[in-house]
Amino acid sequence: MHIQLAVAYYRNGEVQKAIHTFDRAKSQFPQSADVHNYYGEILLDQQRFEDAEAHFKTGKASCMHIVGHTESVKLTRVRHFRFLGGMRSVVAGTG
Numbered sequence: 569m570h571i572q573l574a575v576a577y578y579r580n581g582e583v584q585k586a587i588h589t590f591d592r593a594k595s596q597f598p599q600s601a602d603v604h605n606y607y608g609e610i611l612l613d614q615q616r617f618e619d620a621e622a623h624f625k626t627g628k629a630s631c632m633h634i635v636g637h638t639e640s641v642k643l644t645r646v647r648h649f650r651f652l653g654g655m656r657s658v659v660a661g662t663g
Contacts, residue, residue, distance in 0.1 A: 570596070571606050578610050586610060601627040 570593035578586035590607040597603050604627030611620035 571602055574610070575606060583610075583614070603627075 570589055574586045574589035574593065577583075577589060587610070590603065590610070593600070593603045594607070604623040608620045608623035608627065611617075611623060
C-alpha cells in the first residue's frame, strides 16, 4: 500500500509527500527490497545518486538469495546517470 501511494504522489508532482511516505514504509518494512528499490528509483530521478545507490544496495541485499546476481541492473543505471550528468555539466560549461 505504501509503495503505490508514494508512487502516486510522485507521479502527481508531490515529491515531498512521496519521500515522506517512503520514509514511513522503510520504518515499517526495513528489509523490503521493493520499498528500497522503488524509493531508489525516485531518488535516482531526483539526481540524488548516493542516496539512490544506498537504497538499491539495501534492496539488493534483501533479495540476494532470490536474485543471485553479483551486479544489480539498478546500480549500473546509477553509474550511467552519473556519467550523463557529468557530460551535461561539461557541455553546459559548468563541469
